[in-house]
Amino acid sequence: MPRSKTSSLSPNRSTFEQQAEAEALFTSIGDGAISTDEFGRITRVNPVAQDILGYSETELIGEWFPKKIIAITSDDIPVNLIDRPITKAFLTGRSISEKMYYRRKNGEKVPVSISVSPILLEGKPLGAVEVFRDITLEEEVDRMKSEFISLASHQLRTPLSAIKTYSHMLVDGYMGDITPTQKKSLRTIISGANRMNELISTLLNITRIESGTIAVTLRMVQLERTIDDVIKEVSMMAADKSISIELKNESQASISIKTDALILKEIITNLVSNAVKYTPENGSVTITTLQRGADVLITVSDTGWGIPLQSQDQIFSKFFRAPNIVMRETTGTGLGLYLVKGLVDTLGGSISFKSREGTGTTFYLTLPRTPKRKSTKSTRRTVTTA
Amino acid sequence: MARILIVEDDRDLNNAYSIILKNEGHEVVEAYDGQEALAKLKDFSPDLILLDLLMPIMGGLEFLQHYDLLKTHADVKVLIFTNMENSPEVNEAYKLGAHRCIIKSWTAPHNLARVISDALKTKPKPAKTKATKPKA
Numbered sequence: 001m002p003r004s005k006t007s008s009l010s011p012n013r014s015t016f017e018q019q020a021e022a023e024a025l026f027t028s029i030g031d032g033a034i035s036t037d038e039f040g041r042i043t044r045v046n047p048v049a050q051d052i053l054g055y056s057e058t059e060l061i062g063e064w065f066p067k068k069i070i071a072i073t074s075d076d077i078p079v080n081l082i083d084r085p086i087t088k089a090f091l092t093g094r095s096i097s098e099k100m101y102y103r104r105k106n107g108e109k110v111p112v113s114i115s116v117s118p119i120l121l122e123g124k125p126l127g128a129v130e131v132f133r134d135i136t137l138e139e140e141v142d143r144m145k146s147e148f149i150s151l152a153s154h155q156l157r158t159p160l161s162a163i164k165t166y167s168h169m170l171v172d173g174y175m176g177d178i179t180p181t182q183k184k185s186l187r188t189i190i191s192g193a194n195r196m197n198e199l200i201s202t203l204l205n206i207t208r209i210e211s212g213t214i215a216v217t218l219r220m221v222q223l224e225r226t227i228d229d230v231i232k233e234v235s236m237m238a239a240d241k242s243i244s245i246e247l248k249n250e251s252q253a254s255i256s257i258k259t260d261a262l263i264l265k266e267i268i269t270n271l272v273s274n275a276v277k278y279t280p281e282n283g284s285v286t287i288t289t290l291q292r293g294a295d296v297l298i299t300v301s302d303t304g305w306g307i308p309l310q311s312q313d314q315i316f317s318k319f320f321r322a323p324n325i326v327m328r329e330t331t332g333t334g335l336g337l338y339l340v341k342g343l344v345d346t347l348g349g350s351i352s353f354k355s356r357e358g359t360g361t362t363f364y365l366t367l368p369r370t371p372k373r374k375s376t377k378s379t380r381r382t383v384t385t386a
Numbered sequence: 387m388a389r390i391l392i393v394e395d396d397r398d399l400n401n402a403y404s405i406i407l408k409n410e411g412h413e414v415v416e417a418y419d420g421q422e423a424l425a426k427l428k429d430f431s432p433d434l435i436l437l438d439l440l441m442p443i444m445g446g447l448e449f450l451q452h453y454d455l456l457k458t459h460a461d462v463k464v465l466i467f468t469n470m471e472n473s474p475e476v477n478e479a480y481k482l483g484a485h486r487c488i489i490k491s492w493t494a495p496h497n498l499a500r501v502i503s504d505a506l507k508t509k510p511k512p513a514k515t516k517a518t519k520p521k522a
Contacts, residue, residue, distance in 0.1 A: 157469035
């Protein structure tokens with residue numbers, strides 16, 4: 001005979017039993033938990049909350065939550081009442097999750113991840129329950145991860161820099177004349193070093209984007225100049241396949257935008273080198289720029305193999321490589337466009353494309369001429385203006 | 387032609403930049419960490435400093451703090467030459483007055499010469515306070 005399910009709503013259970021169960025549940029929560037009445041006065045505190053905040057139960061019960069439990073930003077600025085998760089939960093009637101800092105009784109600052117849910121009865125708030133977690137350790141791990149990325153970036157690239165610089169110096173004749181065969185061999189070394197460099201850059205940038213630690217430095221950038229630099233860098237690869245690259249500015253004047261020069265260059269390099277890589281010999285790549293209100297539109301078109309229709313919804317996915325490309329190009333990580341999408345998002349822009357297999361692809365990159373500063377609440381992305 | 391101080395701990399790279407810049411006709415002095423750079427600056431007044439960030443003894447950021455670029459050397463261009471792209475250290479260097487950041491492993495010699503030439507052409511940032519007081 002199947003056993004019937006019991007619940008706290010069972011009519012056979014007394015109110016005392018239900019209260020005892022709720023109390024046990026509240027006490028056993030592994031994170032800090034505080035409940036309030038409809039006025040925000042604290043009605044219940046579990047032991048973990050007392051540990052995190054340093055207050056005893058008697059010091060908290062009956063106190064007005066926003067006044068007793070002080071929330072601050074990373075810069076030690078008190079969080080406005082209207083911006084407190086508990087206020088938002090009361091006002092919106094929805095659960096709110098955020099990260100901020102609480103001030104402990106002894107004055108110490110503790111980073112917390114907060115989740116508040118309103119207690120509603122027929123749409124009216126009867127109170128709220130806030131659950132919060134001390135994330136000191138997580139923040140420390142993030143900081144160490146970020147430091148490791150910087151160090152790894154430096155250490156991996158230092159020997160590459162020497163390889164590239166000296167190879168270039170030999171090619172450019174700084175050490176005397178060399179034969180055409182020697183020059184060709186050196187260009188192969190430079191090409192290999194460039195591929196290694198690109199891979200390191202891609203992996204590091206992806207790690208930074210995914211961990212929210214990518215640094216953005218805003219400064220005025222002349223668009224044509226950046227694109228010219230990219231064209232120069234990929235010109236050797238294009239010349240090997242007799243592919244022409246053309247830049248057209250469709251605006252009346254040259255375009256300057258306030259953005260991160262290195263990230264912008266990384267995006268355009270990825271798009272243009274992809275276009276060259278996935279276009280057969282004697283093809284062409286065209287880059288256009290257009291100022292359009294508060295935005296700039298950059299297009300990168302090629303006469304390449306195109307993206308099969310059935311693969312088009314996966315093109316910005318991590319590690320994705322279209323089947324028609326895998327057949328032709330064995331090198332490639334499937335990370336380029338995933339990275340591009342992340343970088344475009346970082347700069348507050350958008351990217352889309354149109355493609356027909358066997359005809360070619362056009363990528364449409366839209367970037368704000370002056371990016372809006374994003375809230376730092378949900379990300380630790382560093383933004384400065386140089 | 388300009389007077390350039392190279393501050394780079396990797397001796398091979400320091401030597402390479404020195405060859406490239408001397409070949410362009412610049413007067414070049416080399417230092418291998420921030421502390422040595424500060425010592426050399428007592429006898430050498432550069433137009434431009436090519437500065438690495440991660441160095442032993444004294445790194446690039448600490449050097450910029452000691453050198454007090456914004457207040458007392460606003461006419462000197464500092465180009466950060468690093469492999470730590472998009473890093474908070476680069477942002478910090480900009481705050482301390484760096485003119486531009488260049489990624490070493492992406493920069494070919496002819497580009498280095500061009501970047502330096504461009505930097506030297508730009509007008510200096512206005513000094514935030516007056517330069518050091520004249521000697522009595």
